[in-house]
Amino acid sequence: LCILCLKLQGRTLTGLLPPCSLYSRTGICCAGCGGTRALECLLRGEWLQSARYHILVPYIAVADGVFLLSPLLRRIAPRHFCLRPIHFYLAALLTLGQWAVRLAMTWAGFPIF
Numbered sequence: 197l198c199i200l201c202l203k204l205q206g207r208t209l210t211g212l213l214p215p216c217s218l219y220s221r222t223g224i225c226c227a228g229c230g231g232t233r234a235l236e237c238l239l240r241g242e243w244l245q246s247a248r249y250h251i252l253v254p255y256i257a258v259a260d261g262v263f264l265l266s267p268l269l270r271r272i273a274p275r276h277f278c279l280r281p282i283h284f285y286l287a288a289l290l291t292l293g294q295w296a297v298r299l300a301m302t303w304a305g306f307p308i309f
Contacts, residue, residue, distance in 0.1 A: 209236050225308060227295040251290045259283060 202209060210232050218226045234249035238257055247254050262269065263279060298308050 224302060225295070225298050227291055229298070251294045252287060255287060255290060259287075 202212065213232055216226055216229050218224060219229055228250070230249035231253060234246045234253035237243075237246035237249060238253055243254055259279075266279075301308050
């Protein structure tokens, strides 16, 4: 609803929120950089672009979808659709991996966004 109101006003979520202070001051991205842009892309249906900005946003969208559908899915396959610690470890690994790649790209002189 908030995104729809911003859209009707001709504003974006990235224009509403302040930029990353670490990136603004040092040019080094933090582990959360790109999350807002990723959310906007995801809401527009651009899944691949969203993953490019921040891999955790589409991962959480899929995990939330499975979690919301889990009562139905558990009837189909009872042991396969429940939240386990591995899902959190995978989210942390994806975030740290993407952050490491971005840092390497920054140090090599490639644009990250």
